[in-house]
Amino acid sequence: MSWSASCSTQPTAKEVNHMNSLKEKCYQCSGLLSGLCIVIITLLLLAQIIGRLFGFIVPSAEDFAGYALAASTFLGLAYTFREGGHIRVTLLIQRFSSVPRKIQEGVILTLSFALLCYLSYACSYMVYESYIYDEVSYGYVPVPLWIPQMPVAIGVIALNLAILDALITVLRGKQPAYSEQEDALSLEEI
Amino acid sequence: AKWHMPTPYGDGNLQTQIAYSFVKEVKENTEGALDITVHSGGSLVKHTEIPRSIKTGQVQIGEVFLGILGNESPVFKHDNIPFLATSFDDAKKLWKAAKPEIAKHLDKNGMMLLYTVAWPAQSLYSKQAVNSLADLEGQKMRAYSPTQSRLADLMHTTPMTIQTPDIPQAFSTGIIQAMITSPSTGVDSQAWDYVNYYTDVKAWIPKNVVVVNKRAFRRLDKATQQIVLDAAKHAEAAGWTQIAARAAKDKATLVEQGMTVSDPSPQLLKELQAIGQTMAEEWKAEAPKEVGSILTRYHQELGQ
Amino acid sequence: MDMMWFSILLAVSMLALLSLGVWVSFTLIAIGGLGLILSENYQVDLLFATSSWGASTAWSLTALPLFIWMGEVLFRTRLSEDLFKGLSPWLGGVPGKLLHVNILSCGIFAAVSGSSAATAATIGRMTLPELRKQGYSDRMAIGTLAGSGTLGLLIPPSIILIVYGVAAEVSIARLFIAGALPGLLLVSLFMGFTMVWGHLHKDELPKSTGHETSWSARIKGLRKLLPVMGLIGFVLGSIYGGITTPTEAAALGVTGALVLAALTGSLSRHSFMDSLLGAVKSSCMIGFILVGAHFLTLAMGFLGIPKALAVWIAGMSLSPMELILYLTVLFVILGCFLDGISVVVLTVAVILPMVQAANIDLLWFGIFIVLVVEMSQITPPVGFNLFVIQSLTGKNILYVAKAALPFFLLIGAAILLISLFPEIVTYLPTTMSQN
Ligand code: NA
Ligand code: NA
Numbered sequence: 001m002s003w004s005a006s007c008s009t010q011p012t013a014k015e016v017n018h019m020n021s022l023k024e025k026c027y028q029c030s031g032l033l034s035g036l037c038i039v040i041i042t043l044l045l046l047a048q049i050i051g052r053l054f055g056f057i058v059p060s061a062e063d064f065a066g067y068a069l070a071a072s073t074f075l076g077l078a079y080t081f082r083e084g085g086h087i088r089v090t091l092l093i094q095r096f097s098s099v100p101r102k103i104q105e106g107v108i109l110t111l112s113f114a115l116l117c118y119l120s121y122a123c124s125y126m127v128y129e130s131y132i133y134d135e136v137s138y139g140y141v142p143v144p145l146w147i148p149q150m151p152v153a154i155g156v157i158a159l160n161l162a163i164l165d166a167l168i169t170v171l172r173g174k175q176p177a178y179s180e181q182e183d184a185l186s187l188e189e190i
Numbered sequence: 191a192k193w194h195m196p197t198p199y200g201d202g203n204l205q206t207q208i209a210y211s212f213v214k215e216v217k218e219n220t221e222g223a224l225d226i227t228v229h230s231g232g233s234l235v236k237h238t239e240i241p242r243s244i245k246t247g248q249v250q251i252g253e254v255f256l257g258i259l260g261n262e263s264p265v266f267k268h269d270n271i272p273f274l275a276t277s278f279d280d281a282k283k284l285w286k287a288a289k290p291e292i293a294k295h296l297d298k299n300g301m302m303l304l305y306t307v308a309w310p311a312q313s314l315y316s317k318q319a320v321n322s323l324a325d326l327e328g329q330k331m332r333a334y335s336p337t338q339s340r341l342a343d344l345m346h347t348t349p350m351t352i353q354t355p356d357i358p359q360a361f362s363t364g365i366i367q368a369m370i371t372s373p374s375t376g377v378d379s380q381a382w383d384y385v386n387y388y389t390d391v392k393a394w395i396p397k398n399v400v401v402v403n404k405r406a407f408r409r410l411d412k413a414t415q416q417i418v419l420d421a422a423k424h425a426e427a428a429g430w431t432q433i434a435a436r437a438a439k440d441k442a443t444l445v446e447q448g449m450t451v452s453d454p455s456p457q458l459l460k461e462l463q464a465i466g467q468t469m470a471e472e473w474k475a476e477a478p479k480e481v482g483s484i485l486t487r488y489h490q491e492l493g494q
Numbered sequence: 495m496d497m498m499w500f501s502i503l504l505a506v507s508m509l510a511l512l513s514l515g516v517w518v519s520f521t522l523i524a525i526g527g528l529g530l531i532l533s534e535n536y537q538v539d540l541l542f543a544t545s546s547w548g549a550s551t552a553w554s555l556t557a558l559p560l561f562i563w564m565g566e567v568l569f570r571t572r573l574s575e576d577l578f579k580g581l582s583p584w585l586g587g588v589p590g591k592l593l594h595v596n597i598l599s600c601g602i603f604a605a606v607s608g609s610s611a612a613t614a615a616t617i618g619r620m621t622l623p624e625l626r627k628q629g630y631s632d633r634m635a636i637g638t639l640a641g642s643g644t645l646g647l648l649i650p651p652s653i654i655l656i657v658y659g660v661a662a663e664v665s666i667a668r669l670f671i672a673g674a675l676p677g678l679l680l681v682s683l684f685m686g687f688t689m690v691w692g693h694l695h696k697d698e699l700p701k702s703t704g705h706e707t708s709w710s711a712r713i714k715g716l717r718k719l720l721p722v723m724g725l726i727g728f729v730l731g732s733i734y735g736g737i738t739t740p741t742e743a744a745a746l747g748v749t750g751a752l753v754l755a756a757l758t759g760s761l762s763r764h765s766f767m768d769s770l771l772g773a774v775k776s777s778c779m780i781g782f783i784l785v786g787a788h789f790l791t792l793a794m795g796f797l798g799i800p801k802a803l804a805v806w807i808a809g810m811s812l813s814p815m816e817l818i819l820y821l822t823v824l825f826v827i828l829g830c831f832l833d834g835i836s837v838v839v840l841t842v843a844v845i846l847p848m849v850q851a852a853n854i855d856l857l858w859f860g861i862f863i864v865l866v867v868e869m870s871q872i873t874p875p876v877g878f879n880l881f882v883i884q885s886l887t888g889k890n891i892l893y894v895a896k897a898a899l900p901f902f903l904l905i906g907a908a909i910l911l912i913s914l915f916p917e918i919v920t921y922l923p924t925t926m927s928q929n
């Protein structure tokens with residue numbers, strides 16, 4: 001599949017670069033935060049092992065590890081999307097020629113954007129509800145649930161924006177970042 | 191109407207079996223107008239998410255272990271205080287005393303209490319025989335709730351958080367040497383594979399409750415509401431009779447499988463009761479008004 | 495019958511979205527939402543939020559990103575290369591040569607990790623690039639990995655055995671022991687097949703006979719294996735020595751891998767960040783698919799499709815052998831569209847009574863279920879090992895599934911063998927009673 005780099009009328013190059021580098025930083029940030037959560041899980045579990053050897057317990061370590069896991073999964077969604085990490089079946093769509101392929105990407109990005117808008121609302125509403133109902137966790141340390149649920153909502157919203165970003169890219173006739181990555185991988189295949 | 195009822199434990203548990211018969215009674219008496227599907231073993235909703243699902247109306251009815259609500263309000267801890275109520279008779283009285291506070295709290299969150307089913311009394315499983323607390327000193331004991339951790343502290347043992355599925359491995363690899371749980375859990379997880387002694391200390395009698403979403407309940411017509419309430423009353427009555435029989439049967443199974451089952455020595459009982467006293471006072475300090483009224487009512491019940 | 499049309503509608507919609515190139519996780523969520531609407535459950539938003547929160551905070555899953563990270567760290571060290579250099583004098587003379595590294599490493603790593611996705615991701619990260627570099631058939635490299643990655647479920651510890659043990663009230667300790675011999679059986683079936691294949695397809699293996707197979711080379715090779723063996727031994731020892739639970743062991747695995755990387759001089763700020771971001775990419779992908787799978791499972795719970803199928807089978811009054819056959823087919827079909835663990839969770843309440851009525855040993859049935867769930871890990875469109883390998887290699891999911899097909903059939907053969915000789919499962923547990 002080939003995406004002709006048909007450059008339409010562009011805003012000043014400087015502006016675009018500025019925006020792009022800011023956007024780039026946001027994607028990086030998504031990945032780094034997610035990675036940080038994986039490190040936190042590791043440290044929590046290590047603390048629990050060491051604690052067991054020396055006879056102290058890390059209170060609610062399981063709960064906190066679970067919260068970090070959720071945060072890691074959701075905060076990294078945007079980065080993973082950008083990097084082409086979310087997998088899909090490309091068998092059929094790879095056979096499309098340039099124009100139908102652009103339409104296909106546009107259609108599925110629009111559908112995905114709609115879906116993610118709904119999910120963003122659902123997850124934000126969950127946080128809001130936990131907040132107004134004063135929901136607390138069930139473990140040893142009572143944690144107000146809206147705090148660990150916050151990263152879930154933020155992560156879904158970030159993914160939503162990443163999809164919007166890709167949709168805009170496609171509408172401007174360019175190839176979205178995720179599919180560049182996919183192409184790089186399938187080239188390697190041959 | 192068609193309702194969904196998530197429950198936390200598997201089909202072999204008495205609680206789940208009672209849920210099935212409750213649902214059956216409702217269906218028969220309403221001639222199918224109210225059809226409740228039981229989703230046992232957390233298959234529809236994870237245990238910790240069940241209260242929230244009922245509260246927000248994602249499901250109309252469900253069952254929870256009362257203890258997991260302990261962080262929401264101290265009144266939910268009443269059946270987790272060691273040596274407060276150790277026989278089914280006392281547990282019934284304690285429930286009678288606590289019920290108004292519990293109902294009030296659930297009501298505030300849009301839920302209504304239907305019925306409760308108790309577990310058998312929680313007793314001590316250990317690798318070695320325990321005649322006094324000195325025998326346990328310094329050992330590692332399983333704790334899954336704040337109350338249990340405090341109990342482990344007071345028993346001079348180290349509390350260890352171990353999830354139920356990890357229990358057998360935790361015992362056989364020496365991560366824990368003791369735990370307090372019901373004879374049913376012991377039978378279900380085949381405790382004789384990994385632990386030798388069962389001391390029948392009867393520390394406390396925890397309960398599951400079945401609650402319904404208030405709005406969903408109000409949407410039923412008066413006659414159906416009455417049928418549900420009647421079925422709940424029958425379920426609760428059946429629960430109290432059957433759980434005593436189940437406790438005896440499960441204890442017999444432990445003996446049959448070669449575990450040493452014994453009553454606690456007077457020494458151990460005395461030490462444990464002192465701990466129970468401390469914990470009851472600490473519990474009361476958490477919410478003097480609500481807990482205080484539960485305790486007053488309970489002592490009145492006991493006095494009668 | 496409504497339910498049949500619902501099932502067809504859901505399956506067709508899923509296939510349509512997937513072939514249109516909609517991401518797998520998004521597809522599962524969309525189909526889950528559709529299922530909820532079909533079941534006249536309109537609180538899709540609340541249900542999605544609650545189910546996602548439950549699925550993504552599950553304690554048993556915390557090990558997954560850590561094992562994936564461990565694989566990313568090891569991949570960036572010399573250790574994966576050493577693994578091959580160390581094993582080639584031993585395997586160079588065996589038909590199929592170093593393809594056996596996949597099977598053996600998965601078998602060993604399965605004793606540390608409880609999930610098949612983690613096993614395939616960790617081992618595949620180390621072995622696939624090396625096998626390709628040495629000129630092994632891609633298809634076979636992928637097939638052996640997809641197949642033997644599923645060993646993570648059968649060889650203890652195992653998430654699925656815990657789920658089943660809790661649901662069926664069978665001792666988890668006994669289930670773990672019961673999984674050992676069938677695990678070995680599968681390893682031998684996989685290796686046997688690879689040998690036969692290697693014998694027939696010499697042209698798809700590297701030509702060079704550079705593998706020295708003398709005993710001195712073998713001993714030398716062992717030295718190269720020491721670090722990896724040490725790491726695995728350390729993690730295993732910590733589990734069976736009572737220092738950690740299997741979930742926590744993942745943290746020791748990562749730490750050990752980082753220490754090894756530091757000792758061999760391949761740990762830098764750069765490689766650390768690279769490995770971590772690599773882990774983020776895979777674990778977010780799998781994590782979000784799990785969220786979707788969990789949501790779809792919820793919809794299935796409300797719709798009751800799997801339960802209805804199980805009830806239908808229960809109504810046929812089959813002989814035990816027929817029952818096993820029907821259940822295998824049922825699980826394989828459900829396993830195409832749902833994650834294997836969900837299939838067990840959704841059907842176990844209906845299936846266990848009929849299994850008991852047919853006098854089938856519940857312990858044996860647990861191992862049977864694990865084997866069919868293993869099969870479902872490598873059937874398209876929803877198969878977690880396929881997803882993992884697609885993300886490792888960029889190969890299309892159908893290609894991976896085709897490569898895994900022989901191993902799918904071999905697991906089927908293992909089911910046949912344990913049905914004919916149930917002692918393979920029940921022998922070890924009977925020896926373990928304390929009294
Ligand atoms: Na395993
Ligand atoms: Na599958």
